[in-house]
Structures are given as structure tokens and as C-alpha cells.
Amino acid sequence: MSRPDSLIADRYNVKDTEARWQKVWEDRGCFIAREESDRPKYYVLEMFPYPSGRIHMGHVRNYTLGDVVARYKRARGHNVLHPMGWDAFGLPAENAAIQHGVHPAKWTRENIAAMREQLKSMGLSYDWAREVATCEPDYYRHEQKMFLDFLKAGLVYRKESWVNWDPVENTVLANEQVIDGRGWRSGALVEKRLLSQWFLKITAFAQDLLDSLKTLERWPERVRLMQENWIGRSEGARLLFQVEGRATGLEIFTTRPDTLYGARFVAIAANHPLAAELAAGNPALAEFIAECNRMGTSEAAIETAEKKGFDTGLKAVHPFDPSRTLPIHVANFVLMDYGTGAIFGCPAHDQRDLDFANKYGLGYTQVVEPAADREAVAAQIAAGTAYTGDGVLINSAFLDGLAVEAAKAAAIDRIEAEGLGARTVNFRLRDWGVSRQRYWGCPIPIIHCESCGAVPVPEAELPVQLPEDVRFDIPGNPLAHHPTWKDVACPVCGKPARRETDTFDTFFESSWYFARYTSPTSTTIGFDRAAADYWMPVDQYIGGIEHAVLHLLYSRFFTRALRQCGYLNVAEPFAGLLTQGMICHETYKDEAGAWLFPTDVADGPDGRPVHAVTGQPVTVGRSEKMSKSKKNVVDPAGIIDGYGADTARLFMLSDSPPDRDLDWTEAGIDGAWRYVNRLWRMAATADLPAIDAPMPELGVEAAKLRRLVHKTIAVVGDDLDRFQFNKAVAHIREMTNALAELGAPAVDSDAAWVLREGLEAAARLIGPMMPHLAEEMWSALGQDSLIAETAWPEADPALLVEDSVTVAVQVNGKLRATIELPKNAEAALAERTALDQPQVIAALAGKPPRKVVVVPNRIVNVVA
RNA sequence: GGGGACGUGGUGAAAUGGUAAACACUGACGACUUAAAAUCGUCCGGCUUCGGCCUUGCGGGUUCAAGUCCCGCCGUCCCCA
Numbered sequence: 027m028s029r030p031d032s033l034i035a036d037r038y039n040v041k042d043t044e045a046r047w048q049k050v051w052e053d054r055g056c057f058i059a060r061e062e063s064d065r066p067k068y069y070v071l072e073m074f075p076y077p078s079g080r081i082h083m084g085h086v087r088n089y090t091l092g093d094v095v096a097r098y099k100r101a102r103g104h105n106v107l108h109p110m111g112w113d114a115f116g117l118p119a120e121n122a123a124i125q126h127g128v129h130p131a132k133w134t135r136e137n138i139a140a141m142r143e144q145l146k147s148m149g150l151s152y153d154w155a156r157e158v159a160t161c162e163p164d165y166y167r168h169e170q171k172m173f174l175d176f177l178k179a180g181l182v183y184r185k186e187s188w189v190n191w192d193p194v195e196n197t198v199l200a201n202e203q204v205i206d207g208r209g210w211r212s213g214a215l216v217e218k219r220l221l222s223q224w225f226l227k228i229t230a231f232a233q234d235l236l237d238s239l240k241t242l243e244r245w246p247e248r249v250r251l252m253q254e255n256w257i258g259r260s261e262g263a264r265l266l267f268q269v270e271g272r273a274t275g276l277e278i279f280t281t282r283p284d285t286l287y288g289a290r291f292v293a294i295a296a297n298h299p300l301a302a303e304l305a306a307g308n309p310a311l312a313e314f315i316a317e318c319n320r321m322g323t324s325e326a327a328i329e330t331a332e333k334k335g336f337d338t339g340l341k342a343v344h345p346f347d348p349s350r351t352l353p354i355h356v357a358n359f360v361l362m363d364y365g366t367g368a369i370f371g372c373p374a375h376d377q378r379d380l381d382f383a384n385k386y387g388l389g390y391t392q393v394v395e396p397a398a399d400r401e402a403v404a405a406q407i408a409a410g411t412a413y414t415g416d417g418v419l420i421n422s423a424f425l426d427g428l429a430v431e432a433a434k435a436a437a438i439d440r441i442e443a444e445g446l447g448a449r450t451v452n453f454r455l456r457d458w459g460v461s462r463q464r465y466w467g468c469p470i471p472i473i474h475c476e477s478c479g480a481v482p483v484p485e486a487e488l489p490v491q492l493p494e495d496v497r498f499d500i501p502g503n504p505l506a507h508h509p510t511w512k513d514v515a516c517p518v519c520g521k522p523a524r525r526e527t528d529t530f531d532t533f534f535e536s537s538w539y540f541a542r543y544t545s546p547t548s549t550t551i552g553f554d555r556a557a558a559d560y561w562m563p564v565d566q567y568i569g570g571i572e573h574a575v576l577h578l579l580y581s582r583f584f585t586r587a588l589r590q591c592g593y594l595n596v597a598e599p600f601a602g603l604l605t606q607g608m609i610c611h612e613t614y615k616d617e618a619g620a621w622l623f624p625t626d627v628a629d630g631p632d633g634r635p636v637h638a639v640t641g642q643p644v645t646v647g648r649s650e651k652m653s654k655s656k657k658n659v660v661d662p663a664g665i666i667d668g669y670g671a672d673t674a675r676l677f678m679l680s681d682s683p684p685d686r687d688l689d690w691t692e693a694g695i696d697g698a699w700r701y702v703n704r705l706w707r708m709a710a711t712a713d714l715p716a717i718d719a720p721m722p723e724l725g726v727e728a729a730k731l732r733r734l735v736h737k738t739i740a741v742v743g744d745d746l747d748r749f750q751f752n753k754a755v756a757h758i759r760e761m762t763n764a765l766a767e768l769g770a771p772a773v774d775s776d777a778a779w780v781l782r783e784g785l786e787a788a789a790r791l792i793g794p795m796m797p798h799l800a801e802e803m804w805s806a807l808g809q810d811s812l813i814a815e816t817a818w819p820e821a822d823p824a825l826l827v828e829d830s831v832t833v834a835v836q837v838n839g840k841l842r843a844t845i846e847l848p849k850n851a852e853a854a855l856a857e858r859t860a861l862d863q864p865q866v867i868a869a870l871a872g873k874p875p876r877k878v879v880v881v882p883n884r885i886v887n888v889v890a
Numbered sequence: 891g892g893g894g895a896c897g898u899g900g901u902g903a904a905a906u907g908g909u910a911a912a913c914a915c916u917g918a919c920g921a922c923u924u925a926a927a928a929u930c931g932u933c934c935g936g937c938u939u940c941g942g943c944c945u946u947g948c949g950g951g952u953u954c955a956a957g958u959c960c961c962g963c964c965g966u967c968c969c970c971a
Binding site: 248575683703839840877 | 891893894895901902903904908909912913914915916928929953954955956967968969970
């Protein structure tokens with residue numbers, strides 16, 4: 027049986043509608059950004075994706091958030107820049123080449139094309155004319171120039187360095203890419219190797235990067251805190267210990283110079299030059315050092331490993347008391363990169379030192395004593411727990427009686443006075459090693475010459491292009507075994523020389539792409555200076571919390587380095603930052619314990635989940651971040667195909683605040699879909715007065731509803747200003763629920779007039795969130811303009827103030843009644859009305875109130 | 891081990907120190923339908939003698955008033971180790 031036409035027309039044709047409006051926006055160039063404008067600029071940016079080939083739910087959330095901001099700011103009269111591009115270098119392209127024989131360039135470009143189409147189906151308001159792909163020479167040539175300029179400015183150096191080597195990926199990993207001693211992607215146990223590496227001097231800006239965090243008021247507090255911890259500023263001293271029987275002393279770094287008299291040993295890193303020297307004549311020590319090198323270099327790996335040491339037999343002389351000597355150990359918990367690679371151990375007041383001293387029988391001396399619980403603290407140390415709290419110095423000669431902070435100052439004063447060392451600020455932050463032994467990255471523009479050393483590629487010869495004819499069937503870096511590419515003449519002496527075959531860390535590209543968007547076709551310095559000055563900084567940056575430290579810190583550094591080299595005029599690239607939460611989903615396993623996709627799971631006959639095909643029982647695990655490995659993923663393409671982009675966008679925005687994790691549920695997407703249809707039906711089927719019909723005399727109900735419409739306009743604006751999208755959705759739903767209760771009023775009634783005003787407001791308010799539906803509603807309401815080009819609605823201030831308010835009446839803080847009072851009623855009237863309430867009289871039981879607190883327009887609290 | 895965030899119905903969540911649970915999801919019941927879907931309507935924190943009483947992880951405190959502020963626990967998550 028065929029359905030009547032009215033029922034068919036009852037459904038929103040999402041596919042046709044969304045495609046149609048996308049074409050209208052594109053044809054009209056609604057989202058093209060221009061520099062010349064008398065409106066205030068607003069640069070909104072989402073973290074650009076790696077072109078894996080398909081978008082995932084995290085992208086959908088990220089780009090929906092950005093698009094709401096972009097469309098909202100446009101409607102609010104800003105000149106908006108909202109670009110998109112591709113973080114196109116990286117390992118997956120090479121892995122694809124190795125596994126499937128497809129060239130990384132081809133693989134990447136095809137993925138970009140596929141993902142671009144998927145993003146376009148979301149109806150995002152990007153200026154696609156500004157699209158960039160970092161793997162293209164017209165992009166990466168500029169960062170080669172930047173690198174050479176940084177080199178000239180002294181911000182780049184090359185050094186032999188111990189690195190984390192991932193034996194599976196055949197590459198160097200940054201410390202932060204090593205998690206629990208394993209490569210972040212491969213999961214392979216990381217080894218240490220010594221390699222020549224290029225470094226960017228991020229530490230030159232350490233203090234400024236730290237201090238300027240205070241100015242980033244629109245960043246989440248926790249991201250600032252994480253960066254602060256990462257930079258890790260500590261104040262202390264460097265001082266020289268003499269070593270018995272040797273001419274050269276040993277320089278150590280300490281943050282606790284006050285505890286010098288508690289020193290029981292000196293420990294040096296396995297990579298310390300002294301250790302290497304001693305190991306030459308000591309096979310057992312050499313073996314110990316080799317063992318240390320098998321550990322990762324990360325601090326976490328070192329901390330979790332058992333504390334081990336090797337007594338060198340050498341003795342250090344105590345700098346304040348030459349009659350005392352301290353054994354020098356090589357220890358696996360001392361880092362060569364931190365401070366000087368040597369420490370003194372004060373077991374009583376440092377847990378690591380105490381563990382070490384107890385293990386090797388080195389003893390301890392307590393030198394800090396708290397004001398209270400003296401015996402307890404002494405006993406605690408004896409039992410193996412160091413005391414790190416405040417107190418007064420004991421057993422410490424000239425420091426005795428001083429508090430810890432005063433003692434630190436006094437100790438450093440004496441160290442400086444005696445020429446033993448100096449006050450030092452130390453940072454945990456280390457310079458950024460940018461060399462990667464990889465093909466699919468930006469070539470480092472350097473030529474190695476036997477006579478001239480590392481020589482910059484002359485600027486006229488930039489870009490150094492990646493050769494396309496490379497082989498991936500040999501392990502290691504394809505650039506290194508390319509037959510001819512690396513053979514060049516030295517630019518200085520002309521003799522045969524060799525190109526640098528390492529490429530940049532891919533964080534290099536993402537450290538300046540935001541500037542490239544301001545003028546993506548500029549052929550000069552990577553961007554047009556005037557355009558960058560106009561658009562920068564990014565007003566609102568949106569992305570995942572996982573980039574809280576690395577990408578964001580590198581970008582902050584890079585921008586400073588660019589400024590120092592005269593490229594642009596800002597220090598901070600991102601004035602505002604919003605970090606979105608993860609998308610989570612339930613996990614499913616079959617009886618054998620194998621992960622199942624949500625699409626593999628169906629409801630069984632008894633309502634329990636079963637495998638959709640085999641009917642086997644399925645166990646449902648807790649909701650976790652969507653990941654391919656656990657198969658708890660939902661493909662956005664299928665959702666957009668079935669429900670449309672607006673439904674997916676609405677689901678992303680409603681229910682949870684943007685920075686919180688979001689649970690993807692079928693029920694949730696169905697609920698969003700129902701609301702999309704409901705809104706559409708309301709606009710498409712309403713019988714309304716003409717657009718320009720004058721407002722009739724409004725009855726009480728219609729006037730009340732009209733006030734709600736205007737209040738909603740005001741509050742949704744506030745919600746969006748604060749990125750409280752879930753509340754904006756709730757407030758719009760409240761309004762449309764009230765409009766729906768009108769049913770189908772007569773076309774010439776006051777209710778129908780308010781309904782038109784309300785539906786027009788609804789279309790405009792949902793514009794940033796559900797742009798296709800908004801246009802469709804707007805058009806169904808008889809408008810021939812575009813929501814995308816329509817200003818944000820204005821609430822009539824006169825309608826925002828109520829003439830009467832509901833005031834709560836409490837007795838001893840418990841609610842007893844509510845009363846209606848004129849707005850701003852006098853306290854005396856409020857008090858009198860409250861005391862007249864029967865429930866209040868009953869609660870007082872005849873006794874006079876002791877006190878009455880009146881908060882105007884809010885509450886009356888009667889204290890009995 | 892250090893630092894931080896969070897803890898509210900069956901679920902996601904609201905609540906400038908001032909009426910806790912807005913807005914949804916799930917569920918139940920009803921209307922329409924031959925039936926189902928869709929849609930619409932009603933109910934949905936707990937207890938209740940139907941007057942009310944209790945309820946924001948636990949225990950204290952500040953306040954006329956605490957989910958919100960302070961202190962101490964417990965738990966979860968994140969970062970650093």
C-alpha cells in the first residue's frame with residue numbers, strides 16, 4: 027500500500043537539502059575571507075588533520091565546534107578567517123608504501139581528496155581557497171628557509187646526542203614519544219643510540235615561554251599548568267667537587283644546596299664523560315653503562331626502573347669540609363641531559379637518594395628538623411622514608427638554626443664567595459631535536475662537506491625537493507640509500523659532498539601552518555607580512571587535549587623564533603584555546619575475547635546483546651575512547667549518509683560541554699535526528715501570517731511566549747559566547763517546545779504572529795549549529811536571503827525584564843512557599859507577604875521570627 | 891611519590907552562595923493505526939500514614955542560606971614522576 031503524499035512530504039529529505047545548500051554557499055562564496063574589511067577580524071582555527079583517508083568522530087566534533095564559532099562570529103559581524111588544510115607528512119604514508127607498494131605522495135594526495143569530500147559533506151564554512159598541504163614543496167620550501175634563518179640567528183645547532191631509538195620504526199623518538207620505555211606508535215622497547223642531530227634552541231625561550239603563560243587568559247588552566255610543569259623551572263646552584271687524585275673536579279647541580287652537610291655520596295650519569303673514561307679500563311663498569319643504555323632516556327622510564335649504581339672507587343671532596351670525602355657512583359637515575367649530569371646524594375631528605383644509600387650501605391645524616399614531631403621524623407627516616415618538608419637546619423655547621431629557604435641562600439652565598447660555583451636556574455625543558463631518519467618529511471637543507479662541515483643549501487637552490495624515485499623494500503631511510511640524490515657539490519668549495527638525508531620532525535610543519543593560512547599562495551617568506559599582521563594571532567584555536575604540551579609549546583616557540591628573525595610581529599600564536607573531550611563508545615567482545623565493531627552487535631531475542639551474524643553472546647565493556655584497536659568506532663560517513671550532517675553536528679553539541687568526553691550512543695543520534703525533523707516540520711507546515719505583517723495586539727499568552735522568544739535569543743548568544751553549546755541547544759529546545767504547544771493557530775491570530783517570530787528566531791539561532799536545516803527553515807518561512815549572510819537576531823531589551831518575579835520563601839533555609847512579587851518590590855512588602863504564607867505561619871508555630879533575610883527578587887529566608 | 895581536575899536521578903547533564911535535577915536519552919502507560927514505524931499526550935530521584943519527610947561520594951566547618959566556599963577522608967580520571 028502506498029502512503030499518502032502528505033506523509034511522504036512529512037519527512038525531511040536530508041541528502042538533497044544538505045547538498046543543495048552546500049552548493050549555494052559555495053557558488054556565492056559565502057566563506058571567502060578577505061583582508062580588507064571595516065569589521066573586526068576573527069581567526070578561528072581547528073587543528074588540521076593528518077590525511078589518513080577517512081574522517082573519524084574526533085574530527086567531526088573538532089570541526090563542528092570550530093564551525094559553530096566561525097558561523098556565529100560571522101553572524102555577529104566579524105570578518106572571519108576559517109581555513110582548513112593537511113598535516114601531510116608522517117609515518118603512515120611510508121608504512122602504506124612498505125605494506126602496499128603505493129608511493130607516499132600518491133597515497134597522501136588521494137587521502138586528502140577523499141577526506142576533503144567527507145569534510146565538505148559536513149557543511150563546514152571553510153575558505154577552501156586557503157587550503158594547504160604541508161607535503162607540497164610550495165609549503166615546505168618556506169620552512170627550509172626558516173630553518174636556515176634560525177641557524178643564522180643561533181637558534182639551531184648540531185650535536186652528538188643520545189637518542190631514543192625505535193628498532194621497529196627505525197627512527198629516533200622524542201622523549202615524549204616514549205611511553206613506559208616503548209615507542210608511542212610501535213610499542214617496541216626503546217634503545218639508546220648516539221647520533222648527530224639538529225636541535226632547535228627552544229630553551230633559549232624557556233623563561234619567556236613560562237612567563238607568558240600568564241598572559242594566555244583564554245587558555246584552559248590545566249593546559250597552562252601542564253606547560254609550566256613541562257618547562258620545569260627550578261632554582262639551585264652549580265658547584266665544583268674536587269676529586270681525590272685527579273686534576274679536574276666534578277661539577278654538580280643541586281636544588282637543595284642547604285642539605286650539603288647531609289651529603290653521603292656523589293652520583294654521575296652513565297653517559298657522563300667521567301664514566302666513559304673510567305669504563306675504558308673497567309669492563310664491569312662498561313657492562314653496567316651498557317645496561318643503563320638499554321633503558322629509555324625518558325624520566326618516567328628511569329624513575330620506574332630499580333635504582334642501581336656502580337662504585338667507581340673515586341672519592342669526591344666535600345666542598346665545605348675538605349676533611350670529608352664522598353664515594354662517586356655511576357647511577358642509573360641520574361640524567362646527563364638534566365643539570366650537569368652529576369648530583370650529590372643527601373639520603374635523609376630525598377627519597378631516591380635514601381633508597382640508593384640504603385641499598386649500598388652509604389648511611390645518612392639528617393640535616394633538616396621540623397618544629398614538631400622531631401622524633402617521629404627521625405624514626406621515619408630510619409625506617410626508609412626521606413623527610414622533604416620544611417624545618418630548621420641541624421648538623422650543618424654555619425647553616426645550623428636557619429630555615430630551609432634561608433639556608434639555601436646562605437649556602438649559595440658561600441659557594442659563590444669561595445668560588446666553588448654559582449646560583450643557577452635550571453629547566454627541565456630540553457632543546458627540540460628535529461632530525462628524523464625518515465623519507466616522508468621535509469628535507470633538512472644542509473650539505474655535509476668533508477672540508478667545510480655542515481653547509482647550508484644556498485637560498486637560491488631552495489626548495490630541496492624530496493626525490494620521488496625511492497625504494498621502500500630496504501629497511502631504514504630511503505633517502506640514505508637513494509643512488510644519486512644525496513650526491514652534490516659543496517656550495518662553498520665545490521668538492522663532492524653529501525646531502526643531509528634526515529628530514530624534519532613533522533611537528534615542524536604544524537608549528538607555523540596557522541601563519542601560512544593568512545596568505546597561502548605567498549611565495550616570499552611563507553606568508554605575506556601584512557596579511558599575517560592583520561590576522562594573527564589566532565583568536566580561537568580548537569583541538570584535542572593530547573596536544574597540550576608538544577604541538578602547542580613548539581608553536582609558541584616557533585612563533586617567537588620567527589619574530590626574532592623578523593618574519594612576523596606576534597609572540598603568542600593562539601590567543602584563545604578550547605580543548606575538546608574525546609569521543610567514547612562502549613566496547614564489545616565475543617566469547618573468545620576478540621573485539622567487535624558496534625555494527626557486529628545486535629539485540630538478541632531476550633534483549634541481551636549478541637553477535638549480529640553468529641548469534642553468539644557478546645560482553646559489553648565500559649565506554650572508552652574510540653580506537654581502531656578496540657574496534658569501538660562509528661564511521662561518521664555512515665552517520666552523515668543516513669542522518670545528515672546537521673544531525674551529527676547537533677549530537678556533537680548537545681548534552682555534554684565541549685571539553686568533556688562524549689559518549690556516542692545510537693539513542694543519542696536518534697534523538698538528534700528526531701529534533702531535526704521536528705524543527706523542519708514546524709517550519710514547513712506552519713500556516714503563518716505574511717513576513718511583513720504588523721504585530722497584532724497580543725493576548726497574555728502570546729505576549730508571554732514572545733518574551734520567551736526574546737529571552738532565548740539573548741541567552742543563546744550568551745551561551746555561544748561562552749562556548750556552552752549544550753546549554754544553547756537546551757535553551758533553543760525550550761523555546762521550540764513552547765512554540766510547538768501552540769499547535770496550529772489561526773493564521774490571523776496573535777499566536778500565529780508570535781509563532782512566525784519564534785520560528786524565524788529558531789532558524790537563525792540554530793544557524794551556526796545546524797546550518798543546512800537553518801537555511802531550509804528560513805526558506806520555508808518565505809525568506810529569500812541566506813542565514814549564512816544574515817545577522818544574529820537582536821533581542822528586544824524591553825521584553826527581557828519581567829514585571830513580576832517568583833520569590834522563594836524559606837524558613838530556616840528550607841523551602842516553604844513561593845510568592846509572586848512585583849519586580850524590585852520593597853523588602854518590607856516581600857517580608858510581609860512571606861510571613862502571611864500559611865506554610866510559613868505553620869512552620870513558625872506562633873513564635874515570632876528572630877530574623878528575616880530578604881534578597882530582592884530572589885528569596886526570603888525566615889529565621890525562627 | 892608530587893601536582894591537578896572531577897564525584898548530582900537508570901544515563902548524558904543543568905543550577906552568578908539563594909526554589910537541586912532545566913534540556914535530553916532510556917523506560918512505562920495512553921492516543922492514532924488492522925498492525926508496526928513515525929507522531930502526539932501523560933508519568934519517570936527515594937520514602938510516605940498523602941500532612942509531608944529525605945536526597946548532590948563520606949565526615950566535619952563557615953553562613954540567615956552550601957551541589958557550589960574551607961578542612962579531612964574515600965573513589966575516578968589526567969599530567970608530571
